[in-house]
Amino acid sequence: xxxxxxxxxxxxxxxxxEVNELVRRRLLDFGITEGSIVLVENKLPFSGxxxxxxKGTKIGLRRIEALQIEVEMP
Amino acid sequence: MEVALLGNxxxxxxxxxxxxxxxxxxxxxxxxxxIEKKVGLFKNKMAHLVDLPGVYSLNPLSADEAVVTEYLxxxxxxxxxxxxxxxxxxRNLLLTIQLIEYGKPLIIGLNMMDVAxxxxxxxxxEQLANLLGCPIVAISARTGQGCxxxxxxxxxxxxxxxxxxxxxxxxVEKYIGEMSELVKAKTNIPARWLTLQCMxxxxxxxxxxxxxxxxxxxxxFLQDAEMEAKKSGKKLEDxxxxxxxxxxxxxxxxxxxxxxxxxxxxxxxxxxxxxNKYLGLPIFILLMYxxxxxxxxxxxxxxxxxxxxxxxxIFTDMVSGILAALHVSAFIKTLAIDGxxxxxxxxxxxxxxxxxxxxxLSFLEDSxxxxxxxxVVDKMMxxxxxxxxxxxxxxxxxxxxxxxxxAARMIETKRERMLTILLLPFMSCSARFPVYxxxxxxxxxxxxxxxxxxxxLLSIVIVLIMAKVLSSTILKGEQSLFIIELPxxxxxxxxxxxxxxxxxxxxxxxxxxxxxxxxxxxxxxLTYLGPAGFDVKMDHSYLALIGKFIAPxxxxxxxxxxxxxxxxxxxxxxxxxxxxxMNIIYAVPNVHSLQHLMSEVYTPLASYSFMVFIxxxxxxxxxxxxxxxxxxxxxxxxxxxxxxxTIAYGIAFIIYQAGRLIGLS
Numbered sequence: 001x002x003x004x005x006x007x008x009x010x011x012x013x014x015x016x017x018e019v020n021e022l023v024r025r026r027l028l029d030f031g032i033t034e035g036s037i038v039l040v041e042n043k044l045p046f047s048g049x050x051x052x053x054x055k056g057t058k059i060g061l062r063r064i065e066a067l068q069i070e071v072e073m074p
Numbered sequence: 075m076e077v078a079l080l081g082n083x084x085x086x087x088x089x090x091x092x093x094x095x096x097x098x099x100x101x102x103x104x105x106x107x108x109i110e111k112k113v114g115l116f117k118n119k120m121a122h123l124v125d126l127p128g129v130y131s132l133n134p135l136s137a138d139e140a141v142v143t144e145y146l147x148x149x150x151x152x153x154x155x156x157x158x159x160x161x162x163x164x165r166n167l168l169l170t171i172q173l174i175e176y177g178k179p180l181i182i183g184l185n186m187m188d189v190a191x192x193x194x195x196x197x198x199x200e201q202l203a204n205l206l207g208c209p210i211v212a213i214s215a216r217t218g219q220g221c222x223x224x225x226x227x228x229x230x231x232x233x234x235x236x237x238x239x240x241x242x243x244x245x246v247e248k249y250i251g252e253m254s255e256l257v258k259a260k261t262n263i264p265a266r267w268l269t270l271q272c273m274x275x276x277x278x279x280x281x282x283x284x285x286x287x288x289x290x291x292x293x294x295f296l297q298d299a300e301m302e303a304k305k306s307g308k309k310l311e312d313x314x315x316x317x318x319x320x321x322x323x324x325x326x327x328x329x330x331x332x333x334x335x336x337x338x339x340x341x342x343x344x345x346x347x348x349x350n351k352y353l354g355l356p357i358f359i360l361l362m363y364x365x366x367x368x369x370x371x372x373x374x375x376x377x378x379x380x381x382x383x384x385x386x387x388i389f390t391d392m393v394s395g396i397l398a399a400l401h402v403s404a405f406i407k408t409l410a411i412d413g414x415x416x417x418x419x420x421x422x423x424x425x426x427x428x429x430x431x432x433x434x435l436s437f438l439e440d441s442x443x444x445x446x447x448x449x450v451v452d453k454m455m456x457x458x459x460x461x462x463x464x465x466x467x468x469x470x471x472x473x474x475x476x477x478x479x480x481a482a483r484m485i486e487t488k489r490e491r492m493l494t495i496l497l498l499p500f501m502s503c504s505a506r507f508p509v510y511x512x513x514x515x516x517x518x519x520x521x522x523x524x525x526x527x528x529x530x531l532l533s534i535v536i537v538l539i540m541a542k543v544l545s546s547t548i549l550k551g552e553q554s555l556f557i558i559e560l561p562x563x564x565x566x567x568x569x570x571x572x573x574x575x576x577x578x579x580x581x582x583x584x585x586x587x588x589x590x591x592x593x594x595x596x597x598x599x600l601t602y603l604g605p606a607g608f609d610v611k612m613d614h615s616y617l618a619l620i621g622k623f624i625a626p627x628x629x630x631x632x633x634x635x636x637x638x639x640x641x642x643x644x645x646x647x648x649x650x651x652x653x654x655x656m657n658i659i660y661a662v663p664n665v666h667s668l669q670h671l672m673s674e675v676y677t678p679l680a681s682y683s684f685m686v687f688i689x690x691x692x693x694x695x696x697x698x699x700x701x702x703x704x705x706x707x708x709x710x711x712x713x714x715x716x717x718x719x720t721i722a723y724g725i726a727f728i729i730y731q732a733g734r735l736i737g738l739s
Contacts, residue, residue, distance in 0.1 A: 022135055022486055026557050028315055029130035031165040031322075041342075045351045048453040049462070049556065056162050056193060058345075058560035060449040062456070065555055 004067055005040040005050060012037050015070040023065050030057050037074050075121045076113075076150060077228060080142065080173060081157035082166050083128030084442070084561035086185045086215030089570055090157055091125045093221040117222070120229045124151065130165070130559075132172050133276040137483035137491075143278040146176060149263055154180045155228055157215070160190040160197055161562075163330065167206075167322045172271075174208065174238050177264040179231055182210040183224045189562065192339065196331040205325050207236035216567055242317045245306070246273070249299045256287050256295070273299060273310050341442075341562040348443070354450040361443075365434040370507070370526060374427035378511075381426060382665050385419040409598060412661055417594025417654035421508060421586050423665065424650070428473075428504045429579045435473045436574040440566035444469065445558050452556050458538045459545025461485055462556050464494040468537070471501030473578060475697040478503075479704055486555065493549050495701055496714055497540055499693035502533045505582070505649040509688045512653055516669035517678040525682070533689055536721065585648055593644060593651050598658050612659065631687060631723070632680030632730040645688065647695050652688060679738045683730040690722035 005011065013036050016024045032038060032054050041058065042051040050066045052059045079094075081087050095114030112125040126145060127138040134140040145151075156173050158166045174180055182203075190197060203210040209227050213220035246269070253272075254265035261268075271279040272292070283292045303310040348357050368374065390411060397407050438444055444466050452462025463485050471478030478498045485491040510526055518525045600617035604610035612618060613636075620643065621636030628634045628642075641655035660671050676684065693701060693714055702711040 020553065020555050023555055023557050025133065025135060026130065029165065029168070030559070031168060031319065033312075033315065033319065042345070042349055044349065044354065044449065044453065046453050049449055051345070051349065051449070051560065055164050057165060058341075058562075060445070060452070060462075060556070060558045060560055062452060062462075062556035065557065 004071070005043070007040055007043050009040050010037055010074055011040060011071040012074040013069060014072045018068040018070065020065055020068070023061070027059075030054060030059060032059075075152040077116075077121050077123050077153045077155055078145065078151045079123055079125050079155050079157065080169075081128060082130060082159060082162075082169060083559065085128065085157050085159040085166070087128055087157050088125065089215035089567070090155075090183060090185070090213065090221065090224075091123065092570070092573065093215065093218040094155075094225055095123050116225055116229075118225055118229065120225075121152070123155070129169070131169060132271060133274055134278055136486050140278055143276065147263065147278065147282045149261075152178065153228060153231070154178050155183055155224070156180055157183045157185055160184050160187045161193055161195065163190075163197070163326060164322055167325065168318055170206065171238070171240060171318050171321065172267075174206065174234070175240075175264070175267045175270060177234075177267065179234055180208045181224065181228045181231055182206070182208060183213045183215075183220075184210050185213055185215045187212055188214070194333045196333065198329045198331070202325065202329040205238075205328065207238045208234055216564075240317050240321050242270070242314060245299075245302055246270070246313065246317075249273070249295070252295065256291060257283070260286050270314060272296065274314050275311055339562070344563050345446070345560070348446050349449060354446075358447055358450055361438075365431070365438075366526070366530070367523075368434065369427050369431040370511075371523060374430045375511070377426035377430075378423050382423045385415065385423060386665075389419075390415055408602070409595065413594050413598030413658060414591065416657040416661070417597065417651075418586055418591050420653045420657040420665065421590050421650045422583075424504075424508045424511070425579075425583065425586075427507065428582050429575060431504050432473050432578040433571065433575045435470060436571050436578065437566060438469065440564070440570060440574065442561040442563045445560045448556075448558055449560065454538075455541075456554065456556070458541035459490075459549075459554070460493060460497075460541045461487070461490045461554060463558060464490065464497075467494055467498060468501050471498050471503060473504055474581065475499055475501060475503045475693065476581075476700045477578065479697060479700045483704070487553060489545075489549055489551070490554060492705065492710065493541060493544055495704055496544065496549075496710070496717075497537045499697055499701075499714065499718055500533050500537050500540070500690060502530055502689055503649065505694070506688055508650045508653045509645075510685055512656070512665060512669060513672065513676075513681045513685055515665070516672040517676070517681045525685075529685060529689055532686065532725075536690065536725070540721070585650075589648050590651055590654055593647055594654050594658065597640075597644060597655050601658060612661070617659070630731070631726040632683045633676065633687075635675065637675070638684065642687075642691065645694070646692055649688065649694050677739045679730060679733045683726045683733075686729055687722050687726040690718055690725060692718055692722070 013032065013034050015034060016027065019027070027033070036054060039053040040050060041053045047063050049060045049062050052061060052066070079087060079091055091112065091114060094116060096117055114123050114125070116123055124145075126142050129139045129142045131139075132143050132146065134143050154173055154176070156170050158170060170182065184197070184199060187197065199210050199212055209231055211220055211224040211227050213224055215221070250266050250269045253269040257265050257268060268279060268283060272283055273296070280292060280296075300310050303313055306313075347353060393415065394407065394411060397410060447469070448462040448465050451465050455462050455464055464482070466484070467478045467481035470481050475498055478501060479495050482491050482494040482498065485494055510529060514522050514525050597617065600620070601612055601615045602609060604615040605619070606614060617640050618636045621638070621640035624639030624642070625634045625636050628638055637656065637659050640659065641652045644655045645652040657668060660668055672681070698711060698715065701714050702708070705711065
């Protein structure tokens with residue numbers, strides 16, 4: 001199966017509706033919301049967390065939570 | 075007057091606090107929680123400055139964020155200094171706006187302009203100040219540049235001249251009007267701020283309003299507002315966020331000049347390596363190895379040896395010389411030499427090692443690396459039912475369990491926080507190290523590093539196993555999540571590094587001067603007195619009687635002597651007291667002669683079993699008190715004691731008995 005997020009790829013957040021409430025609120029605190037364009041900077045091995053980058057802020061996010069973000073290609 | 079210092083995490087808040095105040099006036103606790111409340115006096119003595127935990131928003135997700143909201147609700151301060159990271163204006167300003175809405179005079183300290191510049195961003199400071207309606211002082215919290223100007227501005231600034239009003243739309247404004255009616259004359263906090271916060275689902279503000287106005291009214295209020303918002307197709311919370319974020323974007327478009335630079339930042343380069351697929355974990359292990367070698371081998375133990383020589387030699391001679399010249403009684407003389415110097419000195423010897431360890435830990439904390447560790451180990455931790463973030467309190471726990479237990483508050487979900495707190499006492503703190511050092515020196519001098527490594531590895535294995543066991547039994551259920559900011563790497567300044575090392579290490583010195591001192595006197599007295607009277611033989615003293623009571627229980631573990639029993643009891647007060655007690659009981663002048671004596675009393679296998687028992691057996695008194703405060707539960711605190719005793723006994727038993735079976739001694 002093709003990975004949902006490719007490292008080095010820029011994604012646009014389409015919806016955060018499925019994301020865990022606490023995670024969603026933390027993302028909002030960082031300024032990330034629907035429509036934000038986020039860079040998938042890195043991915044840790046063995047289905048580990050993703051590193052996302054948004055306007056100079058780097059965020060580590062567990063894979064299972066990251067996959068709940070609905071994205072589209074910008 | 076009190077001035078509150080507020081801002082996002084990792085913006086240089088603590089550095090700014092130090093520059094503005096010089097030092098803490100006092101460090102207290104916030105009511106109900108053990109989170110430190112640091113208060114200092116401004117250098118110009120015009121007001122007190124309160125250092126609050128760094129927060130991303132006023133809508134609390136974790137325990138330390140709740141402290142900030144509670145502080146705002148209590149309202150006992152006059153002005154706010156808001157430290158803002160110029161390189162990450164967007165999310166910093168989202169918080170700033172909520173603070174401005176609170177209505178108190180607000181002064182912005184704009185930090186890290188140089189970092190912003192390196193990202194290719196220039197900020198028109200004056201224009202930003204105009205748009206926000208509050209003064210902005212450009213500062214560098216690292217060098218202290220601009221800090222005196224910030225203090226001056228704060229002193230002279232009395233009222234926000236222009237009120238910044240976010241356009242939240244008609245609907246929200248209507249409800250703000252309604253709220254004003256509800257809270258009229260009941261509080262000094264602006265109704266606007268209260269409305270916006272409660273509409274955003276801020277639990278602390280909602281319960282504040284429930285108390286003030288009545289739960290029924292507030293429930294109705296929120297229900298109505300949410301219903302009406304739904305008609306426009308949006309959730310209330312999103313409506314507020316969008317309004318704020320649109321304003322910030324609008325402001326940024328006007329004040330931020332972006333000169334595109336494509337050069338890769340230092341942080342990205344480092345992250346390429348330390349969060350690398352293959353290198354991440356090995357680098358972490360290597361760094362830990364380096365830290366422990368520096369502390370326990372390369373540097374620390376050498377300094378400790380020098381100090382040991384000094385205390386047992388010159389210092390003891392000097393004190394006995396002075397006592398002899400003063401013609402004090404033999405009682406006082408033995409108390410001073412065999413009680414106090416042996417007890418307190420035996421612990422002070424380890425000061426260099428403990429300070430080196432704390433220095434390393436401060437460096438790891440302040441450099442930004444800890445967040446990467448959390449990221450790298452998250453997968454492993456998830457498998458045992460923990461959260462990657464739990465590794466941060468645990469590493470801090472290597473220094474001392476007390477701040478480790480407190481650091482667990484950054485974990486958002488209650489279950490994972492509780493789990494982390496319960497596992498923390500298994501992290502081998504620096505106070506346990508003197509005990510290992512004593513036994514390793516006596517029995518395993520040739521394989522010192524290997525033995526100490528095995529102890530630390532054992533503690534980590536136990537933590538992972540127990541995490542799995544607890545999280546699939548009594549701490550089951552509830553969600554687990556992991557999201558963490560990875561702050562840019564920063565080289566911590568030496569001044570800050572030494573200050574935080576001192577802040578951590580002075581607790582150990584204080585303990586030596588109070589707890590260990592008093593304990594040493596008490597223990598010595600218990601060895602000096604016995605049922606037969608004064609100056610009895612050690613084996614007939616009260617301490618021996620107490621120790622003999624426990625000894626049979628310890629027999630299957632290989633150390634069923636009254637001396638071991640008695641020192642384990644004192645170890646509950648503070649782990650390093652085990653060494654103090656042994657120094658006094660065996661009445662030897664220094665660590666080396668104690669080690670010689672040990673090798674006659676213990677077998678190597680029994681000594682290893684003893685070390686493992688010390689590692690696991692009980693949280694020390696200070697840690698237990700912290701666990702009680704943080705969990706606010708007698709049940710869990712009692713559980714922490716009972717289950718660790720059980721595990722310690724079980725594992726020491728297995729090690730000793732299995733070791734004998736395979737022919738070790």
